[in-house]
Amino acid sequence: MTMLDPAAPESRVLFGEPDDIDAFVAELKGAARALPSRVDADPDEGVERGLTKLVLTVIELLRRLLERQALHRVEAGSLTTAEIERMGRTFLKLEARMEELKREFGLQDEDLNIDLGPLGRLL
Numbered sequence: 001m002t003m004l005d006p007a008a009p010e011s012r013v014l015f016g017e018p019d020d021i022d023a024f025v026a027e028l029k030g031a032a033r034a035l036p037s038r039v040d041a042d043p044d045e046g047v048e049r050g051l052t053k054l055v056l057t058v059i060e061l062l063r064r065l066l067e068r069q070a071l072h073r074v075e076a077g078s079l080t081t082a083e084i085e086r087m088g089r090t091f092l093k094l095e096a097r098m099e100e101l102k103r104e105f106g107l108q109d110e111d112l113n114i115d116l117g118p119l120g121r122l123l
Contacts, residue, residue, distance in 0.1 A: 027065060052105045056098065057112045062092055
């Protein structure tokens with residue numbers, strides 16, 4: 001997996017402008033306060049499945065936040081058509097991979113549906 005350089009031109013599509021990032025960080029902090037402070041490692045569930053559930057839940061939360069951020073940028077008209085297309089393909093690939101991983105570990109959408117407090121349920 002390659003890491004994006006926030007300074008690269010294509011990364012501004014995901015990372016946004018400074019004002020956008022401040023709003024994103026504030027929203028992410030609100031969501032983090034709603035997450036449990038520790039993981040319930042249920043031996044009947046299996047540590048691998050429990051850890052996978054936690055990781056996929058965090059990825060799903062970040063994916064949804066990034067999609068909301070992207071939608072705001074599209075509505076604001078700050079993206080080119082090519083950037084919108086590239087972003088759309090990226091989100092579709094990520095969603096498809098998430099579905100594969102959920103099937104592989106026997107997880108359903110409801111398994112990732114955590115309560116985010118004032119933000120509501122994740123899904």
